[in-house]
Amino acid sequence: MNYYFPIKHLHVTAVTLSIILFVIRAYWSVTGSALLQHRLVRILPHVVDTVLLTCGVILAAMIGPEQPWILTKIVLLIAYIGVGTYAIKRGRTPRTRLIAALCAVAIFAYIVGVALSKSPASWFA
Ligand code: HEM
Numbered sequence: 001m002n003y004y005f006p007i008k009h010l011h012v013t014a015v016t017l018s019i020i021l022f023v024i025r026a027y028w029s030v031t032g033s034a035l036l037q038h039r040l041v042r043i044l045p046h047v048v049d050t051v052l053l054t055c056g057v058i059l060a061a062m063i064g065p066e067q068p069w070i071l072t073k074i075v076l077l078i079a080y081i082g083v084g085t086y087a088i089k090r091g092r093t094p095r096t097r098l099i100a101a102l103c104a105v106a107i108f109a110y111i112v113g114v115a116l117s118k119s120p121a122s123w124f125a
Contacts, residue, residue, distance in 0.1 A: 004059065007058055008059055010051065011059060014048050014049070014051040014052035021045045022084060022087075022101075022104065022108075029091075030087075030094050030098045031094070053077065056077075068120050069115075069119055069120055073115065077111065080104055080107045080108055083103050087101035087103075087104050
């Protein structure tokens with residue numbers, strides 16, 4: 001039995017949920033909403049991102065991880081998460097958090113381009 005496509009489907013579902021949850025949290029962070037402290041909002045994104053990464057790693061292992069576009073995705077995923085923490089909590093002012101949020105969304109869009117083109121050049125391939 002080959003689980004490749006169900007896992008890929010789960011990966012892409014987690015990818016979609018991840019960016020939706022990120023944009024909602026970034027909006028609440030920039031506007032200073034107390035909703036950001038809600039328990040569900042604090043836990044769910046980590047569950048989704050763990051599923052995203054785990055499925056990505058399993059898929060990569062199945063097709064051979066030593067491909068430039070997969071390494072690019074891993075590096076940029078770390079950047080997305082790192083910049084994302086500035087958008088959600090580490091940025092001191094709303095303006096810093098907004099700029100960080102826009103950068104994180106741009107990195108995310110670049111990663112989607114890498115996934116679709118299977119090239120580190122992403123949308124520019
Ligand atoms: C924010 C991070 C990520 C985003 C936005 C993302 C997005 C996507 C998308 C949209 C696809 C479907 C591509 C298609 O249908 O042709 C995909 C597939 C895939 N992703 Fe990711 N991904 C991310 C992280 C990762 C990571 C970290 C890895 C590896 C460790 C990974 C490995 C893969 C693999 C192996 C596939 C299957 C390619 C295929 O069979 O066509 N992804 N990803």
